[in-house]
Amino acid sequence: MDTTPTALPLSDDGVPLKVRLRRAERSYKLRSLALIAPLLIFLVLSFVLPISTLLYRAVDNHELADAMPKTVAALDGWDGNAIPAEPVFVALATDLRDLKEAGRIGIPAKRLGYEISGFRSVLTKTLRKLPAPDAQNVRDVVVDAVPEWGELRYWKAFERAAKPYTPRYLLASVDREVNEDGQIVVNESSAFVDIFGRTFWISGVVTLCCLLLAYPLAYWLSVLPPSKSNLLMICVLLPFWTSLLVRTAAWIVLLQSGGLINGGLQALGIIDQPLQLVFNRVGVYISMVHILLPFMILPLYSVMKGIPPHFVRAAVSLGAHPFLAFWKVYVPQTIAGVGAGCLLTYILALGYYITPALLGGPDDQMVSYFVAFYTNRTINWGMASALGSLLLVATLLLYVVYGKLVDNTGQSGRK
Amino acid sequence: MNPYATPLEKVWFWAFRLFCVGVLVFLIVPILVIVPLSFNSSSFLSYPLAGVSLRWYHELFASDEWMSSIRNSFIVAPAATLLATTFGTLAAVGLTRGNFPGKAVVMGILISPMVVPTVIVGVGMYFFFAEQHLLNTYSGLILAHAALGVPFVIITVTATLQGYNYNLSRAAASLGAPPLTTFFRVMLPLIAPGVISGALFAFATSFDEVVVTLFLAAPAQRTLPMQMFAGIRENISPTIAAIATLLITLSVCMLLTMEWLRRRNEKLRGSGI
Structure with a gap:
C-alpha cells in the first residue's frame, strides 16, 4: 500500500530528486552564508563590540568596587539604617592604606565626588588621619577624626557608588539625579535636555532647509534632457565628493x-558693519545645509526620475490648474523620496560634530560635542557613554523607520 | 516653454529656473572660491588677490607635519579600502544569492556604520581598542576606517549585482569551471564597475575621516584630515587653501572616474549581458 516511493522521481543513485534538491539548496544557502561570514565577523569585532562597550559603560559602575574592594565587600548586606559596624571601618582603613601606597586615591575620590561633592575632601582628610594597621576600635578613631563617616548620608552615597551598575549617568543625561533619599529629582543646574533639544532643533531646521532647496532643483534636473542634467549634476556631486574639512x-x-x-x-552698500556670519548659529546652519544638501537631492532625483510625466499632463488636460495638478498629482508620487531624503539628512545631521565645532559658537554645540568633551577633557567616561547611548538610540530608531520606508518604496517601485 | 504661456507663467518659469541656478551656485561656489586663494601671494585669505605665487605650495611641501600627515593618510586609506572592498564584495555576493532567515538584520548591521554618529563610533572604539592595545596604532586606525567604508561597498556592489545574470555563473559551472574561476573570470569582470566605485567610496571615506581618527590616533598616526582640523581650528592660513585645492583636484578625479564607471556599467547592461 506504500505508494510514495514509486510516485517520486529518483535520481541516478536512487535518492528521490526532492531530497537531492533540498540538499543542494541547503548547501547553496550555507555557501552564501559563508561568503557573508567574514565581513560579519569583522564588523562585529571592530564595530559592534566597541559600540556595545559604549552602551555598557553608560551603566557600568566598577570604579569604586575595583579601587576599594574590601570596603565594598564588607558593606555588602548593610541594611542602611545605622552607621556600619567595626569590620567595615577596618576594611575602609585597609583599602585607603592600599590606595595611598599605590597613589591611586584619585579614582575613588572622583567617583565619590559625583555622589556628594564634599566626599573628595573627606577621603583626603581620612587619608591623613589613618589609624595604624593594628589599631583597635577603628570605627571610633575614624569617626572621631573625620565626623562625616558618622553620617548616614555619606555611607548611603558610598553604597550607591559601590553597586556594579548605576543609572546615574543616564539620569544625568536627562537632567535628573538620585538625591540622598534615593528619589529621582530634577537637577536644576544641568542643561542636557536643552542640548538634546538644540541638537534635534538644528537637525530639523537643516533638514527643512535642505528639502526646500533640494525639491525644486531635483525636479528641474529630472525633467531636463540627460545631456544637460548630467552636466548640472556635477555641481551636486562635486561637493559630495569634496572633503568635509575643505x-x-x-x-x-x-x-x-x-x-x-x-x-x-x-x-x-547694503551693510555698513560686517555681519557676524560665522562662529554662531547662522554659520552652522549655512555650512550644514551645504554639506547635507546632496544627501537630499540624490534620493529625490532618483524618485522623480522614475515618475512618468503623463499623469500631470492628463490632470492639466482635464482642466486642473498646473499648480493644483502639480500639488495633487505630482507631489504625492514623490512622498517616498521626500521621506527617505529627510530621514537620511536628519539622521546624519543628528551626529554632526566637526562642523559645529569649527563654525559654531559655544551655544551651537550639539550632543556629539559633549560626548567628545567628556571623553577627552574631563575623562568622565560614564557621562560620555550615557549621552552617546541616548544619541545612538535616537539615531537607530530613525534608522529603523528609514529602513521600512526605503523597503516599501523598493517594493512599490517593482509593481 | 510653450509659446502660448501667459506673462504670469513666464515669470514663474524664470523665477523657478533662477532659484534652481541659485541652489547650484550655493553648492559649487564655496568650493571654487578657495582655489584661487591658494595662489595668493599675501598671507590673507581674502580677495582681491595681491599677486600670484606658489609660495603656499612650497610651504606645504616643505612642512614635515603636512607631509607626514599626507603619508599617513596614504598608508591608512588604501589598506582600509582593500579590507572593506574584499570583505564587502564577498558579502554582497552572498547577500544577493538568495534569501535566508535574518537577512534584513544582517543587512542592517552591515549598513549601520554609515548611520551611527561618528563620535559614538569614535568613543566606542577608543574604549574597546584601548583594551585590545590597538589604540595609537596603524592597525587600529585601518580596522576602524575599513569598518566605516564597508556600507558603501555593500550598497554599490549589491546594486550592481542586481543587474548580474546568474545564468552566466551557472553556464560557467556547467562547463566545468570551479567556483573561484567562475568568480574571477566571469562575475568579477562584469561587476567591476560596482566594485571599483565601492572602493572609491571607501577610499574617500577613509581619506576624509576625522572624528574617529581624533580618538584613535596618536601624533605619529596623524592623518591629513586631522592635520587640517588642527590647522582650521588654530588659524586658517593659505596653506589650508593649498591643501584644499589639491584635495578638490583629487575629488574631481574621483568624480570623473565614477562617471566613467557609470557609463561603462550602463553600456554593459545595454548590451544585454
Whole structure:
C-alpha cells in the first residue's frame, strides 16, 4: 500500500530528486552564508563590540568596587539604617592604606565626588588621619577624626557608588539625579535636555532647509534632457565628493567678517558693519545645509526620475490648474523620496560634530560635542557613554523607520 | 516653454529656473572660491588677490607635519579600502544569492556604520581598542576606517549585482569551471564597475575621516584630515587653501572616474549581458 516511493522521481543513485534538491539548496544557502561570514565577523569585532562597550559603560559602575574592594565587600548586606559596624571601618582603613601606597586615591575620590561633592575632601582628610594597621576600635578613631563617616548620608552615597551598575549617568543625561533619599529629582543646574533639544532643533531646521532647496532643483534636473542634467549634476556631486574639512574651511573663508560675503555686501552698500556670519548659529546652519544638501537631492532625483510625466499632463488636460495638478498629482508620487531624503539628512545631521565645532559658537554645540568633551577633557567616561547611548538610540530608531520606508518604496517601485 | 504661456507663467518659469541656478551656485561656489586663494601671494585669505605665487605650495611641501600627515593618510586609506572592498564584495555576493532567515538584520548591521554618529563610533572604539592595545596604532586606525567604508561597498556592489545574470555563473559551472574561476573570470569582470566605485567610496571615506581618527590616533598616526582640523581650528592660513585645492583636484578625479564607471556599467547592461 506504500505508494510514495514509486510516485517520486529518483535520481541516478536512487535518492528521490526532492531530497537531492533540498540538499543542494541547503548547501547553496550555507555557501552564501559563508561568503557573508567574514565581513560579519569583522564588523562585529571592530564595530559592534566597541559600540556595545559604549552602551555598557553608560551603566557600568566598577570604579569604586575595583579601587576599594574590601570596603565594598564588607558593606555588602548593610541594611542602611545605622552607621556600619567595626569590620567595615577596618576594611575602609585597609583599602585607603592600599590606595595611598599605590597613589591611586584619585579614582575613588572622583567617583565619590559625583555622589556628594564634599566626599573628595573627606577621603583626603581620612587619608591623613589613618589609624595604624593594628589599631583597635577603628570605627571610633575614624569617626572621631573625620565626623562625616558618622553620617548616614555619606555611607548611603558610598553604597550607591559601590553597586556594579548605576543609572546615574543616564539620569544625568536627562537632567535628573538620585538625591540622598534615593528619589529621582530634577537637577536644576544641568542643561542636557536643552542640548538634546538644540541638537534635534538644528537637525530639523537643516533638514527643512535642505528639502526646500533640494525639491525644486531635483525636479528641474529630472525633467531636463540627460545631456544637460548630467552636466548640472556635477555641481551636486562635486561637493559630495569634496572633503568635509575643505568645505568647512571654504565657508569660514566666505563668511568671516573680512570674508567675501561681508566684503561684497559692504561694497554694494547694503551693510555698513560686517555681519557676524560665522562662529554662531547662522554659520552652522549655512555650512550644514551645504554639506547635507546632496544627501537630499540624490534620493529625490532618483524618485522623480522614475515618475512618468503623463499623469500631470492628463490632470492639466482635464482642466486642473498646473499648480493644483502639480500639488495633487505630482507631489504625492514623490512622498517616498521626500521621506527617505529627510530621514537620511536628519539622521546624519543628528551626529554632526566637526562642523559645529569649527563654525559654531559655544551655544551651537550639539550632543556629539559633549560626548567628545567628556571623553577627552574631563575623562568622565560614564557621562560620555550615557549621552552617546541616548544619541545612538535616537539615531537607530530613525534608522529603523528609514529602513521600512526605503523597503516599501523598493517594493512599490517593482509593481 | 510653450509659446502660448501667459506673462504670469513666464515669470514663474524664470523665477523657478533662477532659484534652481541659485541652489547650484550655493553648492559649487564655496568650493571654487578657495582655489584661487591658494595662489595668493599675501598671507590673507581674502580677495582681491595681491599677486600670484606658489609660495603656499612650497610651504606645504616643505612642512614635515603636512607631509607626514599626507603619508599617513596614504598608508591608512588604501589598506582600509582593500579590507572593506574584499570583505564587502564577498558579502554582497552572498547577500544577493538568495534569501535566508535574518537577512534584513544582517543587512542592517552591515549598513549601520554609515548611520551611527561618528563620535559614538569614535568613543566606542577608543574604549574597546584601548583594551585590545590597538589604540595609537596603524592597525587600529585601518580596522576602524575599513569598518566605516564597508556600507558603501555593500550598497554599490549589491546594486550592481542586481543587474548580474546568474545564468552566466551557472553556464560557467556547467562547463566545468570551479567556483573561484567562475568568480574571477566571469562575475568579477562584469561587476567591476560596482566594485571599483565601492572602493572609491571607501577610499574617500577613509581619506576624509576625522572624528574617529581624533580618538584613535596618536601624533605619529596623524592623518591629513586631522592635520587640517588642527590647522582650521588654530588659524586658517593659505596653506589650508593649498591643501584644499589639491584635495578638490583629487575629488574631481574621483568624480570623473565614477562617471566613467557609470557609463561603462550602463553600456554593459545595454548590451544585454
